[in-house]
Amino acid sequence: EVQLQESGPGLVKPSQSLSLTCSVTGYSITSSYRWNWIRKFPGNKLEWMGYINSAGSTNYNPSLKSRISITRDTSKNQFFLQVNSVTTEDTATYYCARLSWDWFAYWGQGTLVTVSS
């Protein structure tokens, strides 16, 4: 069974970087599919942030393009999110998810990140 789990700090200071890890079990991230980061803001808005595909290519939401980086460690079957220069507007619950063809069938449980001094 495919499982994804996010981990990382729950509190980040403004202007610093947010870094999260998504650990995947039950499927190799190099086999196929696109591996995504999605966030949900207070107030319930969902935003797709970007993905890394099985070949290692990335695609980012232009709204974040200058601040975001998605990388991976294939030996650990993990992929990572980094968002630079965070503000309070980046406070959200962050999810990793697998895009299976064109739908998100598998999601992590989500991790809340609060940006505050």
Next chain:
Amino acid sequence: DIQMTQSPASLSASLEEIVTITCKASQGIDDYLSWYQQKPGKSPQLLIYDATSLADGVPSRFSGSRSGTQYSLKISRPQVDDSGIYYCLQSYSTPYTFGAGTKLELK
């Protein structure tokens, strides 16, 4: 970016009703449309993919349809457990975009 205009924002329905939630795409998306249900403290769960296909394990009271660029999710005779927030997603082109969500309360 493709805009997904979802309505209504909230809905209170009885267990005998048929609930309909709609998403209108700002351009054609070739049925690259999926629906999700989210409950408090949980991650979104896939209900419908490719506009009309029921995801594994999802009750048959959920169904999806399309008319032009408007997509609909229908819940026939909803159950109390169907309360939550419902989202549509277009994955036709990046950036993928979600509807604003519909909060469903069952009374």
